Amino acid sequence: MADQALVQFSVNGQAVEIELDTDTKLVYVLRNDLKLKGTRFGCGTGHCGSCTVLVDGQAMQSCDTPLWSIAGKNITTIEGLGSPSSPHPIQSSFIDEQAAQCGYCINGMMMTLAGLLEKTHNPSDAELLAALDRHLCRCGTHMRILKAARQAIDSLKESKV
Amino acid sequence: MSAEQKIEALNPDIIQNPKLSQWLSIDAEGMILLRAGKVELGQGIGIVQLQIAAEELDVPITALRLVAGHTAVSVDQGYTSGSNSVQIGAMALRQICAQARQLFIDAAAKVFNTQTDQVRLTAGLFSAGHTEQTLTYLDLAPRVELDVAATNNFKSKKHTEHTISGRSVKRPDLNKKLFAAGFIHDLELEAMLHARIVRPPSYSALLIDFNENAQATIQAMPGVRCVLVSGRFIGVCAEREEQAIAAAAAIRAQAKWKEDPSLPNEHPEQAWLRSMPAQDSMVQSPSQPVQVAAQSIEVNYSKPFIAHASIGPSCALAHWVDGHLTVWTHGQGSFPMRRELANLFDTATDNITVIHADGAGCYGHNGADDAAFDAAMLAKAADAPVRLQWSREDEFSWSPHGSAMSVQINAGIDAAGKIVQWQQQIWSHTHVQRPGMAPGLRCLAGIHRDPPAPQLPWTDFALSAGGGGQRNAIPLYDLPNKQIDYHLIAESTLRSSALRGLGAYANVFAIESCMDELAEIAGQDPIEFRLNHLTDLRAAEVLKTVARQSDWHSVHVTATDTEVSRGRGIGFARYKNNGAYCAVVVEIEVTDRIVLDKIWVAVDAGEIIHPDGLINQIEGGVLQAASWTLKESLHWDQTRITTQSWEDYPILGFNETPSVLEVRCIAQPEAPPLGAGECAAGPTAAAIANALHQAIGVRMRDLPLTPERLAQAVMQA
Numbered sequence: 001m002a003d004q005a006l007v008q009f010s011v012n013g014q015a016v017e018i019e020l021d022t023d024t025k026l027v028y029v030l031r032n033d034l035k036l037k038g039t040r041f042g043c044g045t046g047h048c049g050s051c052t053v054l055v056d057g058q059a060m061q062s063c064d065t066p067l068w069s070i071a072g073k074n075i076t077t078i079e080g081l082g083s084p085s086s087p088h089p090i091q092s093s094f095i096d097e098q099a100a101q102c103g104y105c106i107n108g109m110m111m112t113l114a115g116l117l118e119k120t121h122n123p124s125d126a127e128l129l130a131a132l133d134r135h136l137c138r139c140g141t142h143m144r145i146l147k148a149a150r151q152a153i154d155s156l157k158e159s160k161v
Numbered sequence: 162m163s164a165e166q167k168i169e170a171l172n173p174d175i176i177q178n179p180k181l182s183q184w185l186s187i188d189a190e191g192m193i194l195l196r197a198g199k200v201e202l203g204q205g206i207g208i209v210q211l212q213i214a215a216e217e218l219d220v221p222i223t224a225l226r227l228v229a230g231h232t233a234v235s236v237d238q239g240y241t242s243g244s245n246s247v248q249i250g251a252m253a254l255r256q257i258c259a260q261a262r263q264l265f266i267d268a269a270a271k272v273f274n275t276q277t278d279q280v281r282l283t284a285g286l287f288s289a290g291h292t293e294q295t296l297t298y299l300d301l302a303p304r305v306e307l308d309v310a311a312t313n314n315f316k317s318k319k320h321t322e323h324t325i326s327g328r329s330v331k332r333p334d335l336n337k338k339l340f341a342a343g344f345i346h347d348l349e350l351e352a353m354l355h356a357r358i359v360r361p362p363s364y365s366a367l368l369i370d371f372n373e374n375a376q377a378t379i380q381a382m383p384g385v386r387c388v389l390v391s392g393r394f395i396g397v398c399a400e401r402e403e404q405a406i407a408a409a410a411a412i413r414a415q416a417k418w419k420e421d422p423s424l425p426n427e428h429p430e431q432a433w434l435r436s437m438p439a440q441d442s443m444v445q446s447p448s449q450p451v452q453v454a455a456q457s458i459e460v461n462y463s464k465p466f467i468a469h470a471s472i473g474p475s476c477a478l479a480h481w482v483d484g485h486l487t488v489w490t491h492g493q494g495s496f497p498m499r500r501e502l503a504n505l506f507d508t509a510t511d512n513i514t515v516i517h518a519d520g521a522g523c524y525g526h527n528g529a530d531d532a533a534f535d536a537a538m539l540a541k542a543a544d545a546p547v548r549l550q551w552s553r554e555d556e557f558s559w560s561p562h563g564s565a566m567s568v569q570i571n572a573g574i575d576a577a578g579k580i581v582q583w584q585q586q587i588w589s590h591t592h593v594q595r596p597g598m599a600p601g602l603r604c605l606a607g608i609h610r611d612p613p614a615p616q617l618p619w620t621d622f623a624l625s626a627g628g629g630g631q632r633n634a635i636p637l638y639d640l641p642n643k644q645i646d647y648h649l650i651a652e653s654t655l656r657s658s659a660l661r662g663l664g665a666y667a668n669v670f671a672i673e674s675c676m677d678e679l680a681e682i683a684g685q686d687p688i689e690f691r692l693n694h695l696t697d698l699r700a701a702e703v704l705k706t707v708a709r710q711s712d713w714h715s716v717h718v719t720a721t722d723t724e725v726s727r728g729r730g731i732g733f734a735r736y737k738n739n740g741a742y743c744a745v746v747v748e749i750e751v752t753d754r755i756v757l758d759k760i761w762v763a764v765d766a767g768e769i770i771h772p773d774g775l776i777n778q779i780e781g782g783v784l785q786a787a788s789w790t791l792k793e794s795l796h797w798d799q800t801r802i803t804t805q806s807w808e809d810y811p812i813l814g815f816n817e818t819p820s821v822l823e824v825r826c827i828a829q830p831e832a833p834p835l836g837a838g839e840c841a842a843g844p845t846a847a848a849i850a851n852a853l854h855q856a857i858g859v860r861m862r863d864l865p866l867t868p869e870r871l872a873q874a875v876m877q878a
Contacts, residue, residue, distance in 0.1 A: 021383075037342035037343075048472055102472075102523070103338040104203075105472045129815050132815040139522040140782065
């Protein structure tokens with residue numbers, strides 16, 4: 001175990017300072033210390049993608065991201081993406097399409113999409129599939145998820161025109 | 162009141178909960194509290210129950226508060242399982258709400274001093290022609306006695322009057338889950354501890370060394386508050402979640418177990434099943450002497466053990482206060498769990514409250530129940546509120562799995578291509594070991610603690626209860642002399658219980674594969690061959706519909722290049738022979754593997770309350786079954802389950818989805834709704850195998866149809 005240390009970073013635009021064992025995985029800090037429960041624990045080994053957040057705009061699996069590695073970085077979670085009253089276009093698309101069954105895996109996917117759209121406003125379908133292929137869905141909601149994702153990409157394209 | 166209606170049999174859920182007041186009440190703010198028993202499992206039943214109630218009560222959905230699966234509030238509708246939640250559960254609610262509506266209209270008529278048929282009810286407001294006055298449910302509540310017996314004498318609305326039911330209303334739960342907290346995993350109790358379980362490394366492993374010194378070193382780890390060791394049950398509670406994880410890892414490293422190589426050798430055709438002792442039962446005996454078939458075949462099919470593999474591992478919270486236990490669970494049956502908890506702690510059910518909270522996708526009896534018992538054990542030992550989280554490895558190693566199955570069919574046709582012989586045998590472990598369904602303990606905590614609960618005898622669902630291994634074993638086709646035998650394996654191998662569809666997946670895969678094999682011998686088109694053996698008009702209609710959707714009779718798939726073969730296949734079943742009808746056509750490409758290209762589905766689920774929800778369930782059922790069929794199989798050595806992570810258990814990914822998945826629901830607004838959540842699995846599996854045969858002439862009868870097995874099958878062909 002690593003030593004306790006003070007780690008500073010920002011989450012959804014808010015400065016955070018926390019003193020903890022610096023090996024602690026980000027998912028537990030977000031969920032238990034910062035009470036941002038929209039980031040889901042899935043496997044703890046980076047295989048399923050349900051814990052995905054943005055670290056400096058890059059989609060990362062928070063279950064295998066140690067606290068020390070995010071010092072000075074900007075984290076975005078699903079709570080920072082949008083709210084029910086002011087949803088991000090990605091969230092709007094997923095709600096419009098009702099692109100969920102249980103919904104457990106969806107937030108991680110939406111964060112990956114947000115990361116993809118930060119890199120490129122006009123991702124190809126191959127890029128979309130490649131990004132989502134790091135995520136698992138057990139309910140078999142894939143077709144709707146893809147439809148919602150494509151709709152979000154289109155709506156953001158239009159807003160950039 | 163319209164008491165002249167014909168009395169039909171009371172809904173079984175109403176017989177179980179006979180008073181209106183058990184089902185609904187008006188709270189102080191005027192919200193109508195629906196005390197439903199069917200719980201949200203990701204299948205969207207929450208919105209369906211709200212629509213049903215809003216429709217009958219003529220209130221907006223926002224005037225309703227749904228509390229499902231809460232033993233201190235809700236009715237006992239047993240388990241949320243078997244695709245019964247709309248077919249039985251929601252229909253009970255509809256009947257209750259129709260009666261409640263009439264009681265409130267009667268009360269309003271008295272206040273308005275008019276006849277009941279002069280009372281209008283719109284959007285929760287009661288009025289009458291001769292007065293400006295309006296009344297609400299809250300205004301009338303003191304005048305309405307809800308503590309009365311539910312009867313069948315009250316007409317629910319005709320489908321032509323529906324304005325809420327039959328529409329695709331957006332699910333309220335997703336407005337939480339897709340933005341922030343929304344699952345049981347996200348609940349917090351004040352001053353709660355985080356807990357982890359350290360299970361034995363294999364089913365029969367005995368703990369031989371984890372002495373007090375070793376326990377003391379764990380106890381001394383940062384944040385650790387409680388280490389519970391009882392028999393083979395080990396759990397740990399800590400102040401922080403990562404501390405509990407670290408402590409569990411340390412226990413795992415120190416505890417020594419004696420293991421026993423008690424599992425059979427894996428076999429690609431599940432041959433070990435047939436060599437084990439079995440309890441034999443006749444599912445159906447031939448009603449006529451068996452005719453001599455002109456041509457007959459004996460074919461064997463199998464499926465492996467399959468994991469639930471929900472994305473969110475099981476979780477539970479528990480808290481003891483003055484001898485009263487409260488448990489939060491994402492299990493399918495809060496009331497059965499309360500009975501099992503009462504057994505486990507040797508207390509009265511009155512001392513226990515079980516509260517449902519939504520979990521990740523639930524497809525049957527997964528680890529949720531066991532996690533709840535684990536949490537209750539640890540909360541008692543720690544004398545603190547506890548949140549217990551299972552790991553992915555816990556799920557693969559210890560959750561019940563869907564049993565491996567083996568199916569043999571001897572079938573023959575006469576010279577005209579009619580089936581004249583059908584003998585079918587099924588070998589399977591049980592598909593039901595749910596807690597609280599029989600005296601004694603089924604939960605892992607009860608079996609592992611000291612003293613352990615005695616091993617309960619193995620049983621399976623009776624066919625009258627939908628069947629377990631023999632579910633959908635009887636083909637829906639008009640076959641003159643079916644003989645169907647079930648061999649329930651009496652000994653344990655991998656722990657098994659209910660997984661979506663139970664035996665229906667393997668039975669329908671076998672029956673529908675065999676139908677194609679017979680059609681080929683008869684020289685008939687597979688859909689025409691099926692229609693020639695069906696007098697059930699609704700069954701015929703889904704087959705004809707999916708044929709039209711896929712242009713079955715006019716499209717002849719051909720290879721796009723020399724490396725790629727294409728094929729189409731059909732699969733059909735009526736779930737449980739009393740639920741939804743479902744026909745699936747799959748078009749595939751065959752490269753070094755089976756690549757899904759297009760899938761068409763026709764469904765007749767009777768009256769549809771929530772069209773988009775039904776389509777969502779069918780889409781999910783198809784893709785989940787495609788994943789089972791193409792990829793999934795649990796692995797073990799003679800001692801342990803060796804499948805531990807997603808790397809060991811690949812499921813269908815986004816790069817493997819078809820380009821088209823079209824679901825068409827046949828409108829039957831006047832027919833009762835039929836359970837649909839599990840109807841697509843078997844037809845999908847058979848459609849894929851049948852498409853493969855059409856594409857390359859290879860018949861694969863043992864699941865899963867992985868690239869490795871495909872290569873073998875092609876070599877042997």
